[in-house]
Amino acid sequence: MDILFAQIQADLRSNDALRQSGALLQALQQSAAGRDISVLAKSAVEEIVASPASAISKKLAFDLIRSTRLTADLWETVCTGIRNDLDFPDPDVTAAAVSILAAIPSYRLGKLISDCNKQISSCFDSTSDNLRFAITETLGCILARDDLVTLCENNMNLLDRVSNWWIRIGQNMLDKSDAVSKVAFESVGRLFQEFESKRMSRLAGDKLVDSENSVAIRSNWVSSMVEFVWRRRNALMARSLVLPIENFRATVCPLVYAVKAVASGSIEVIKKLSRSSKSGNASSLETVSAERFVGVSDVVSHLAPFLASSLDPSLIFEVGINMLYLADVPGGKPEWASTSIIAILTLWDRQEFSSAKESIVRAVVTNLHLLDLSMQVSLFKKLLLMVRNLRAESDRMHALACICRTALCVDLFAKESVRRGQKPVPGTDIASLFENARIKEDLHSVTSKSLFREELVAMLVESCFQLSLPLPEQKNSGMESRVIGALAYGTGYGALNWTEPALEVVEVCRPCVKWDCEGRTYAIDCYLKLLVRLCHIYDTRGGVKRVKDGASQDQILNETRLQNLQRELVRDLREVNTPRVCTRLIWAISEHIDLEGLDPLLADDPEDPLNIIISNIHKVLFNIDSSASTTNRLQDVQAVLLCAQRLGSRNARAGQLLIKELEEFRSNALADSVNKHQCRLILQR
Template identity: 70%
Template sequence: MDLLIAQITTDLRSSDALRQSSALLQALQQCAAGRDVSALARTAATEILSAPSSAVCKRLALDLLRALPLPPDLLDPLLLTSLRSDLSFPDPDVAASSIASFPSLPSHLLPSLLSSAHADIAAALSSPAESLRLAAVTSLSSLLPRDDLALMCSTNPSLMAHATTWWGRLAELALDSADAVSAGAFEALARLFQELEGRRMSRLAGDKLVDGEGALAVRAQWAADAIDFIWSRRNMLIARTMVMPVESFRVTVYPLVHAAKMVASGVVNTLRRIAKPGDTTIADSVESSAEKLVGVSDIVSHLLPFLSSLDPPLVFEVGINMLALADVPGGKPEWASAAIIAILTLWDRQEFSSMRETIVRAVVTNLHLLDLGMQVSLFKRLLQMVRNLRAESDRMHALACICRTALCVDLFAKESVRRGQKPVPGTDVISLFEDVRVKEDLNSVTSKNLFREELVASLVESCFQLSLPLPELKNSGTESRVIGALAYGTGYGALNWTEPALDVVEVCRPCVLWDCNGRTYAIDCYLKLLVRLCHIYDTRGGVKTIKAGASQDQILNETRLRNLQLQLIRDLREIHTPRISSRLIWAISEHFDLEGLDPLLADDPEDPLNIIISNMHKILFNTDSSATTSNRIQDVQAVLICAQRLGARNARAGQLLSKELEEFRASTSADSVTKHQSRYVLQVIKYVTNHPDNRWVGVGDATGDYPFSHHTLTVQFSEASAAQDRKLEGLVHKAIRELWRPNPSQLTLLQTKGIGALHKEHPKACTLTGSSDPCYIEAYHLADPTDGRITLHLKILNLTELELNRVDIRVGLSGALYYMDGFSRTVRHLRNLVSQCLEQLVSIQWVSYLVSR
């Protein structure tokens, strides 16, 4: 390799243009092969760029230097001087290579270079040579949207003026006669809009920068000027795009659609205020809503024929952007229907099969734009499509969208019926389970398909989210439609969410019979929703009557819940998993109306109380190997809690349970701990039986909480299936949180909180928890996104009588669920921790990316 570099160096130092070009081509070939030829950088810069040489050699030398890591002493002033002089080189190819090298330069060299070369850059943008115009457009489109350049422009008025001029020229070049130059200008505008809209950190600069107020104002001004140009020249731009090649047409879609959306929704006025926050002379757009609607309709009419194109990426790009236009004020559901139908046709296209996840995500996130009938018709097909997705995160996000829309459609349809409108068939949540495959999965006991667990978990979590009031935003984006707005509870009763939730618990009832190889998360979700509904309707007190002030709807719902409880009690005999059986017993017995049982059926084996107690007996005396390996102690603990609360509520239940617990204490199935707990429960039941007026000692009011979750149990009793449960829980919660409560962008915060508001995040408390054994932890936490750290302050209290040589502290984001096991700094070993007379304060810090917020 040394001989080859020496030979190339010799050829570069010769004055023969042919030898120099051959040597440069050989160096580029070696560089492309992954070999280190950085030793040639200085020779190429000195002998080719700084010395008189041919245009071909200069261009090859610039291409070589762009591909090599350059030493700092070579960059300034040798290379900058060469680049600066080559900009005015007579050969446009040399000038094009020079300007194409600008994006690869370090940030600190750009202000002086761009300021001194602004005249040459403007000349390149107006050059008669197509290659030079294209190189200038490509270079500036990579350079100007970058974070570092926006920060420089916010502190350098001269550079800001030059950059604004260049952006104006780039917008004009969208009408250039050369197809490649026009496509490059459209791509530059699209990149500017995406950087401002998505608030993404640019990776082009090589480092991640935190935007300031000035940088946001700079980008807002550029974007507002570009939007004004596109909107005012939209007819000319549409005509220009119609004569472009099909392969270049795709890059022209997003800038046109984005500009139309910003004008129609009024966001462009916000951008102007952000660009000049102290300027009170800025007025809203004087265009009428009719003019805006006509402009948006013109763009839709322009894009509509391309939905039937034979190029799948073009169909997808046009469809996605038409969905964005369907969501602006005045948008039509027909536009969304045409776009979604076109996107769905790509599902079976072989050349687009790798993008199935993208297809599903695009459709489900825009379901609310469709009319009611099409939403209902799509649910079943979408479930089959989601089932075939490979990535769990994609399935969770899609299921969350489908479940939310189905619940909102159900609410909307029920409210329409209350107002006297004709009911629409298929709008209830139960219709999600009418498909044969979904119904078979739901009713199968030993199915190995994870999709059914994901569907039930997503549906139940969406019910809980629907019960929470969400803050309304002024410009809520995709929530502006009536179906989407239902998620915010606007105009509807506080308990209306319980009606679709009742449908959910009824149709998902077979899930308690599932054998999921130890996984319980989906069934836990179901039981948690059941307990919440029983608490809301107070099923302990039985079905209310009209004389007691109950409405017809309340009586109907309470009757449905009581029938569901009775059916679940009968299902207890078919449940062969002690874990599920014990938790179902707790969920039912805590909220069952024991006083409403017929005393004449006390000896009947079909009596609900007799069925419950017989199943409690099975769990207490279950000693097979499978129960032992699956942490039988959890099941026994749940049954003992049920026995205490059930026996204290009802005299007959207390009498039967006393016999069971006495028998259990005397058997070999109980260890010393459970014998002691059984004795305590028996004392409580005995006291309540003898003192019925003081029953409050053993009975607590039902709280509606479900105490069995992975946060408290699996950290103590680890199981092989618990990891899958925690993974599913994390995916569901993340998808639901992103969908129902998405983190607003800085641009959205400025729109909703006012232009004068600070858009940077303040340090905030983060829900971290710590655990240690046998110590007690008090903690408070602070997360500072600007500093990029989460600080956790722990106070460790030794509650034992002994001096502890070592205590292991484990810290997670939400209890045991998000413990960061395996990372060296998540476990701190505290040594020589004495008794509780001494407190130790510990401060632990992590870099923010180590914690999933």
């Protein structure tokens, strides 16, 4: 190995460009093999970087530097070599020197680019496409970085130079060279994405965030670039169309971000962050709403053909996602969203895009509210099957939350439309979500191993509770200010009637109480929580209200449905698989069932609801199965004893039947001293 390294060093010291490049390639191979090449890197810095050499040798030497660590004095030598190369007459050598700027440590970077300001600026005016490409690509990476923003905070001269370079990068989007134009679009897109990620990080309460000055600096760059793209949007769209098709994708994000920022008014927020919203600057982008809408419409017309004609899945997805962003601005049209979503959904079965199924579902479900009613309804069942096939639980839960919220809002809107005398829209009821054979089979199967059915029930219930909360106030349009589903239809008033779809949810999801979920009870607990909430709201203990009591026809109908559901759940008690769930269901029903409304002539009938409840209380009290996955005997017995106490105090017949049960349990060996004492206290009352 020492002989090989000595040979490489000898070749590096030679003045033969071929031998030098061969030696550098060998050194890179040793680095890739994991060997320590610090000795070779030192020789490369001294013999290649700090001395005149061919462009290819310089480039290989810089690649070698990137693959190892250098000491501070070697970095000084590298910086000296870069300064010399920036003045070198061969533009390819200068391009190689420019490319290493991104690897310079932060503590050296500020001084180097300040000292070489003129040389760096002159690179933008070079006649060499390669040099313009190198400076645009390298500065596009460096200038969006956090460390450079921090350097600009403390150096106003550097800030002015960097701001000017951003303007030059923006102008390079219209460069005659396709490669330069593409990399300029990428650089501007990177600036926008960095800004958005930092802003969302601040909103999320992240402690590792930029200072106010850093945010102001970055916002200033973003606002000036947004203004440039907005003013030159037609030229930029024309330039993007003559790029090679594989480069078109890079042009989408900068155009869409800038146009949406102007059309949605978020540019004003960005300007406030940049502290540059003085009277002179504030008027630079004053546009009437019609002009803003035309600008958005032009970009949509520019992008739409690629959804239908492109064969590249990644381009279809990029264009589709960005058109969805535009559909969300004031004046956005549902057909923009529907065209995009249809195009994105076609990628589901594309083999070359199979690894991105989570991205497809996320893109569709988070933008459901942009679609018109009929398309939302047609997508629900298809989306459920797609979500069912996702691997990650977090992806499934997020998608189901979006689908369930939107489905409930659509149901509310459809019911309100019928009340107003409009025709009912088929497929808007919650039951239609379960029409698919596979999902219906999952719902009614007792021992299915599918987690999806539990997630679906839990999300439906949680969405009902979310509907019951006051709706957030909708401010300016934007991805971060969206509210649940069908607010696009103005159904805010419908939230007052949230109990109607909630009642449908508890009816449809009734089979969940029979599930054997291997000890998991989250979905069933959610279901029972919603059931109890509805029983409280409709006061089912007192029976169905009458018209003369002031009840409306809708209220009478809903209370009747809920009473019938309670009786069906009582019958389901016999089929509940685990004592743990049985106890919880007994508690939920016995607290709220209308005991006075039971037929006294059926007192001896085994099908009488009260007799079924008491027989199941008996079953829990005398249960000898102590497996942890099905029961927590101490907790279950305590719960049914409390049920017995409250049930007996509400109804005389229930009290008589429960006295026998408690006496029998009290004298049984299964009752411990605490249970016996509790039974004695209940019987005394």
